[in-house]
Amino acid sequence: MRAHVELVVDGLDAAYGASQVLFGVSFEVGRGETLALMGRNGAGKSTTFKAIAGVLPPRAGRVSLRGEDVAGRKPYRVARAGIAYVPEDRQVFPEHTVEENLEIAQKSGPDGKAGWTVARAFESFPMLVPLRRRMAGRLSGGEQQMLTIARALMGNPAVLLLDEPSEGLAPLIVAEIGRLIRELRAAGTTIILAEQNSRFCLAVATRVAVIDKGSIVWRGDVAQFRADPTVQSRYLQV
């Protein structure tokens, strides 16, 4: 049985100036699911996230979070509605410590829930514990990625958008991020993960949507994806 639908993206068009890059992107994510949005370089994964998060206001379409359409709202309002966006370029406050970065980000979620505290973040991200007093600007790329995800969780979002969380990171850190995503899923967090790395995706996701040239071309669960070698050779780097 499908989980209760958390987020519906319906007919999303987006463009950079005169250049349209999304053409009616549509998919849904059930509560507690981890959806992998997969596609080649330039297929439109990051743009889909930007359009959902309001960073690049969509030209058309609907982004419905628990029945409320948030498409076209300013990014801070989309965040307040419960969608946390973690872009590729890890954003931390470099002149603040790890702990301060977490404290600054702490707020209750759209339903008033405040399950994420600084203490819980350190429990879930043990690698950050010895770094708690270090300036965030002095962390390695992998450590910054952890902190960026932890910061996003401190806002108690309904949906977490993670853009290429494993990109450019050492295998040990990738494994740690994978463990974390599975832990978040077990705790009921809804996640959309944009990735080119299909091995990583398939190890952590429950469902897959494949995007190609700005449109969704395939949807299904992970088992169906694994059983369909054509989709992999046609739309993804294998």
Ligand SMILES: Nc1ncnc2c1ncn2[C@@H]1O[C@H](COP(=O)(O)OP(=O)(O)OP(=O)(O)O)[C@@H](O)[C@H]1O
């Ligand atoms: N700021 C921009 N201005 C103009 N075109 C852009 C801009 N950002 C992305 N594009 C174009 O939009 C298309 C989709 O890019 P997007 O970044 O969404 O792809 P992606 O699937 O996330 O791939 P990647 O992993 O390389 O980021 C590409 O053709 C890209 O060149």
